[in-house]
Amino acid sequence: NIKSIPGVMTIRGCAYAGSKGVVWGPIKDMIHISHGPVGCGQYSWGSRRNYYVGTTGIDTFVTLQFTSDFQEKDIVFGGDKKVTKLIDELQELFPLNRGITIQSECPIGLIGDDIEAVSREKSKEYGGKTIVPVRCEGFRGVSQSLGHHIANDAVRDWIFDKSAPEVSSKFEPTPYDVAIIGDYNIGGDAWSSRILLEEMGLRVIAQWSGDGSLAELEATPKAKLNILHCYRSMN
16 A cells, blocks of 8 residues: 555556546547657557447547657757647547547656646637546546546546536426436446336436546536445555
């Protein structure tokens, strides 16, 4: 129960792994940037069999990986300009993405990059687009578990109750609305749970993050009941 040491290989996952690999990564219609050196971006190629429905590169991006590929000069001069340019490139390449997250790796916290300011600036530039900074630097906590909670805090602070009124007004609630949270659809298991709940007469308005979408994250606070699968990965 001791912290990982930045720059030293350890036998367990880190906070970045918990955020990018578990909670945010399966949100299929958002692009998730691994912000930092390429090593962590390479790690993120493991998509953990988070099954999803959609067309890759059009409305789903789970198996595509994006890194800001930090170099030595970025450590010295900061990476804010680099991630700003990366967001512009992603908007040009994948204009149908519904939102972007910035998953911070160890150096981002060590050098003090202001990813929150970048997120606000670019969100405003792109007409209120959802851009979420996630402070999941790998050295935080003693395992990937804290990364789960950091990721969920980011959902709470940057997604919940932030959608435009015209989006919220389109949602028509029923007395039977439930959300499945803490299920990552590993091998498709969340689909099985969903079928059972729907056959009981419940309406699943959100399933996350396995086969999940930004709209489902936004709808979650409107659920009458949250059904929690994995407590270790969800707040």
